[in-house]
Amino acid sequence: MQSEFGRGNFTDRQGAAELKARIEEYWSKRGFDVQVVLVEAPFSAAIRSARYDIRSELIDGLPRQLRQA
Numbered sequence: 001m002q003s004e005f006g007r008g009n010f011t012d013r014q015g016a017a018e019l020k021a022r023i024e025e026y027w028s029k030r031g032f033d034v035q036v037v038l039v040e041a042p043f044s045a046a047i048r049s050a051r052y053d054i055r056s057e058l059i060d061g062l063p064r065q066l067r068q069a
Contacts, residue, residue, distance in 0.1 A: 011049070011051040011052060012051070012052065013052050015052075016038050016051075016052035016053075016054055017052075019054060020036045020038055020054055023036050023056065024036055027063055031066050031067050032065075032066060032067055033067045034056060034057060034058060035056060036054060036055070036056040037054075037055050038052050038053070039052065039053045039054075039055055041053050
């Protein structure tokens, strides 16, 4: 089930995977191939949970170059 953007937990595996897919789909529709990966982070005392981080090759939120033909 896909949540409405801005709702849900994007730090658990399911939420992070959904956000990853959204980012890739967004840029794909605009002619860019971006690489986004999920990274399992260790337990954090501040949030009292383990979490998943999203890492990408985007620079300042933008792709490096257009998809190659």
